[in-house]
Amino acid sequence: MRARPALILAGLLLPAAAHAQGTSATSNFTVNASVPGSCAVGAPLLAAGRQVNFRGLNGTMLQIDELVDRTTLSTNAASVEVRFEAICTFPHRLKIETQNNGLWQTMERSSVPPPEGFGNAIPYRADVTWADENLRLNADAGVRRTADNSVFVSGAGLGEILLRLEIDAGATNERANAPLLAGTYGDTLRITLEPVQ
Amino acid sequence: MKARIALAALVIAAPAGMASAQGPLEGRVAVDGSVAGRCVLGPPSQSAVPLGTLTNTSGPRTGRLATIAAQAINFPGSYCNFAGTRISVSANAMVAADATAPQPGFARAVNFTSTVSNWAAANAVVTTAASAGGATPAAQGPGGTHPAPKLADLTLTLNNFAVPSDLLLVSGGYAGAVTITLGPATP
Amino acid sequence: MRTLSTSLAALLAIGAAGAASAQTTATSGPFPVTGNVPALCAAGTNGSGSGSFDLGVLVNTSTGLLRNDLAAPPKVLTGAFCSSASTITVNATPLLSVNNVAAAPSGFSRTVNFTATAAGWTATAATFTTGAASNPGAVQTRGTAFTGDITVSIGAFSTGGGNALRLVADPAYLGSVTVTLAVVS
Numbered sequence: 001m002r003a004r005p006a007l008i009l010a011g012l013l014l015p016a017a018a019h020a021q022g023t024s025a026t027s028n029f030t031v032n033a034s035v036p037g038s039c040a041v042g043a044p045l046l047a048a049g050r051q052v053n054f055r056g057l058n059g060t061m062l063q064i065d066e067l068v069d070r071t072t073l074s075t076n077a078a079s080v081e082v083r084f085e086a087i088c089t090f091p092h093r094l095k096i097e098t099q100n101n102g103l104w105q106t107m108e109r110s111s112v113p114p115p116e117g118f119g120n121a122i123p124y125r126a127d128v129t130w131a132d133e134n135l136r137l138n139a140d141a142g143v144r145r146t147a148d149n150s151v152f153v154s155g156a157g158l159g160e161i162l163l164r165l166e167i168d169a170g171a172t173n174e175r176a177n178a179p180l181l182a183g184t185y186g187d188t189l190r191i192t193l194e195p196v197q
Numbered sequence: 198m199k200a201r202i203a204l205a206a207l208v209i210a211a212p213a214g215m216a217s218a219q220g221p222l223e224g225r226v227a228v229d230g231s232v233a234g235r236c237v238l239g240p241p242s243q244s245a246v247p248l249g250t251l252t253n254t255s256g257p258r259t260g261r262l263a264t265i266a267a268q269a270i271n272f273p274g275s276y277c278n279f280a281g282t283r284i285s286v287s288a289n290a291m292v293a294a295d296a297t298a299p300q301p302g303f304a305r306a307v308n309f310t311s312t313v314s315n316w317a318a319a320n321a322v323v324t325t326a327a328s329a330g331g332a333t334p335a336a337q338g339p340g341g342t343h344p345a346p347k348l349a350d351l352t353l354t355l356n357n358f359a360v361p362s363d364l365l366l367v368s369g370g371y372a373g374a375v376t377i378t379l380g381p382a383t384p
Numbered sequence: 385m386r387t388l389s390t391s392l393a394a395l396l397a398i399g400a401a402g403a404a405s406a407q408t409t410a411t412s413g414p415f416p417v418t419g420n421v422p423a424l425c426a427a428g429t430n431g432s433g434s435g436s437f438d439l440g441v442l443v444n445t446s447t448g449l450l451r452n453d454l455a456a457p458p459k460v461l462t463g464a465f466c467s468s469a470s471t472i473t474v475n476a477t478p479l480l481s482v483n484n485v486a487a488a489p490s491g492f493s494r495t496v497n498f499t500a501t502a503a504g505w506t507a508t509a510a511t512f513t514t515g516a517a518s519n520p521g522a523v524q525t526r527g528t529a530f531t532g533d534i535t536v537s538i539g540a541f542s543t544g545g546g547n548a549l550r551l552v553a554d555p556a557y558l559g560s561v562t563v564t565l566a567v568v569s
Contacts, residue, residue, distance in 0.1 A: 021259045024566035025427035027461055031538060031560060033439035033479055033496070037553030038448065089448060089492070090553035131489070155484075156552045158491030234407030241412055248419035252467075259426045260467055270415060279407060291417055302465070302531035309417070355417065367529045368423035368468040368567075374416055380409025 039092055039193040041161065042085035050164075053078035062165070067103075067122075069169075073179035075122050077169040084161040086130065088153070088193045094130050094161070095150035097190045102141025102173065105183040119172025120181045126189060127164045131157035139187065141173040152196065161191055234279035236379040239350070242271040246355060246375075251291075251307060252366050260365045262307065267356035275316075275379060276348035283321070283382045284313045284351070287337040290327035291373035293366070304329035304364040310357035311375050315349050317341035325373070329361040334373070342382040353377055421467060425565035428464030428534065432457070437538055442479070442496060442557060448550040450496065450543045458537035461563070464505070465531035469568040472534070473523045476500035478514035478544060479559035484552045488545075492552050495544025500561040503535045514559070515544060525568065536563055 046057045053076055055063040064078050103122040114120045121141035128135040130153070137149045170177035246268045253263045293305035306327035313321040319341025327334040353375065360366060437456040444451050479496040481488075488494045495515070503509035506524035513519060538561060543549050551557075 021255060021424055021426040023424055023569075024564055025425040025464075026562055026564040027427045027430065027536075029430075029435050029437060029459060029536065029561040029563075030558060031437045031439065031456075031476075031479055031498070033442045033557040033559075034555045035442050035481070035551045035553050035557060036445060036555075038445060087448060087491075087550065089550060155486075155489045156492045156550075157489065158550060236408055236410040238410040238412040241415070244415065246415055246417040248417065250422060251419040252421045254422060254424060260424065260465055268417075272412060275410075287413075289414075291419060293421070297528065300528050300530050303467075303529050307419070353415075365465055365467060365529070365531055366421045368421045371419045371421065372416060373418075374414035376411060376413030376415070378409055378411045381407050 035089065037088075037090035037195055039088035039195065040086065041191065041193060044082045044084055044163075047081035047083055047162070050081040051079065054080040057082065064167075067185060068180055072170075072177060074119075074170045074177045075167060075172060075180065078165075078167040080165050082163045082165075084163070084191065085159075086161045086193060087158045089156045091155060091196050092153050092157070092193050093150050093196055094128065094133060094135060094153055095148055095190075095192045095194065096126055096128050096135060096137045096163075097146060097148035097192070098126070098137060098139045099146055099188040099190075100139070100186075101143065101145050101147045102139045103167075103185040103187050104141070104144050105181065106186045107184055114174070114181055117174065117178060118181050119174035119178040121173035122167060122180070122185060123171050123173065124165055124167045124187075127166075128191060129162040131155070131159065157193075163189070163191065232278070234277070234381070236277040236282060237275060238377065238379050239272040239274040242269075242273075246270070251371060261363060262358060262360045262366065265358040267354055269355075270353045272351040272353070272377075274348065275351045276346070277343075277379060278346045279381070280345045281342055281382045282316075282347070282380060283342045284316045284340045285337065285378040285380070286311045286313055286321045286323040286340075286353075287335070287376045287378070288323050288325050289373045289375075290325035290331075290334040290336075291371040292327060292331040292334050294370045294372070295367060296331075297367075298330055299364075299367050302365055303367050304360050304362070305367050306331045306334060306361060307366070307371060307373070308359050308361070309355050309373070312354045312356075313340060313351055313377055314354065315351050316347065316379070317343040321377070324357065327361070329364055339382075351377075351379075423466070423468035423567040425466040425470055425567055426464060427563070427565060428461035430459055431462045432459040435459075437561070439479075443551055450541060450547055450551065454541045456538060458535050461534040461536065463531070464534050464565060465529070466526070466565055466567055467529050469525070469527050470530065471523055471525050471566050471568060472502055472505045472510050473564045473566070474500050474502040474510040474512045474536075474561065475522065475564070476512045476514050476538075476561045477559050479557045481552050481554040482556040482558050483554050488549075488552050491549060493543045493545045493549040494552050494554075496551070496557065496559070497542050497544055498538050498559070499540040501537050501539070502563045503537070504533050505530065505565070513540070534563060536561060
């Protein structure tokens with residue numbers, strides 16, 4: 001009595017891993033890696049030729065040349081554009097935040113409201129453009145407080161954040177063209193790119 | 198069975214000069230015959246031993262010799278009518294048709310053991326010893342001598358299939374052979 | 385009664401009687417003992433254990449650009465064999481950001497190309513470069529049965545679209561390498 005050996009498994013294609021055999025045999029490997037997310041914002045740079053009534057950028061301080069008209073003591077128009085080199089390698093939020101919600105007196109602070117007819121804060125508009133997104137923050141000088149606005153950017157971004165500040169002539173927190181109390185006025189704007197969890 | 202019978206020539210000599218007797222003539226005739234010694238192997242139960250696929254095609258022994266069951270060919274009604282006979286076996290290991298020298302790790306020969314039993318007290322056993330490269334594939338040898346005439350059913354068994362050093366086998370067809378001889382112990 | 389002289393009664397025997405005559409030997413065979421060994425290949429076992437080339441962080445975190453010192457230890461397949469002439473083929477897919485499937489924004493890339501090599505089977509190693517227009521060296525032929533170790537390695541990394549592009553952030557960049565042995569029919 002003779003025993004029959006097993007049949008040949010010819011032309012059998014077996015996928016993956018060890019012990020694959022047949023007329024062809026395949027080993028598979030994966031390649032794994034990661035890229036951590038990061039955002040960075042560079043130092044502000046003045047956009048040349050785009051400033052009106054701004055003396056310039058001193059470090060990170062934008063100096064207005066003539067804040068008020070000498071005759072009316074009300075606000076002069078002013079505008080400036082500032083660029084920041086920035087990069088974010090993952091989806092993120094662009095936020096602009098004002099510390100004072102307008103240009104307010106930096107030194108002379110008082111809880112006493114100004115005398116009738118005088119203004120003591122200057123509203124302005126801040127427009128930010130980044131990665132095809134536009135963001136406006138109206139610092140309306142109504143109440144001295146922090147305020148912010150933000151927009152979600154759905155992808156990575158590389159390039160420049162463009163910030164445009166505009167102060168209208170005569171803009172005060174009293175009424176248009178009201179005279180302003182004496183003092184130094186200022187605000188701080190923060191622009192951030194932050195990861196979205 | 199035919200016996201040759203040789204007829205003796207009948208010679209009747211009548212000596213000359215002798216007076217014929219008057220009695221009847223009587224001569225002697227002897228009849229003598231002989232039977233030649235003869236061995237015959239019975240008709241084999243199969244004419245070839247095809248083993249099919251020799252190697253495992255899956256598992257940890259893929260590409261190496263599979264377990265091959267013992268194979269048997271029967272020769273019923275074999276006999277010798279004289280004493281002092283023995284079986285001899287001549288075997289050739291299975292060797293690949295591709296004569297190229299195999300790469301390291303490979304062999305092109307499969308050895309096996311051939312045994313013929315049921316004739317003499319000592320069986321005829323021959324194991325081929327081909328090298329991995331297929332050299333020295335042939336092997337032969339006799340079994341024991343049987344001291345009397347015998348009639349028996351003989352069995353040739355092939356088993357103990359093995360590859361030198363259990364190496365991988367090169368692909369292709371493999372062929373070996375076995376021949377058995379029954380005859381006088383002293384030729 | 386007379387009988388013939390026994391001396392003259394001779395018996396002449398013709399033929400072999402009692403003397404040794406030629407004894408016959410019976411031979412049966414040769415019986416062919418045949419079999420066959422199929423042509424097949426086995427991929428061998430990955431002696432390195434892990435089936436993954438782990439590159440870690442792809443970028444220089446200061447610049448955001450692809451690191452120029454990326455490396456992963458090679459993998460060794462032991463006990464691979466083919467019982468007849470064979471080809472070895474290496475194939476690879478580039479590292480792609482798994483979670484950012486859309487085209488990367490301007491200035492960015494989501495792809496890292498590399499070259500995969502399978503060596504030790506043929507005189508010339510088989511190589512495949514992802515992103516290349518063609519890979520003629522990806523298939524190499526061996527004219528004899530063979531058993532041996534195959535070393536699989538990756539290298540020559542580059543950012544898809546140019547090395548000046550930054551890579552989008554993703555904890556999961558994934559590529560692949562396959563090595564195939566096949567009998568030559």
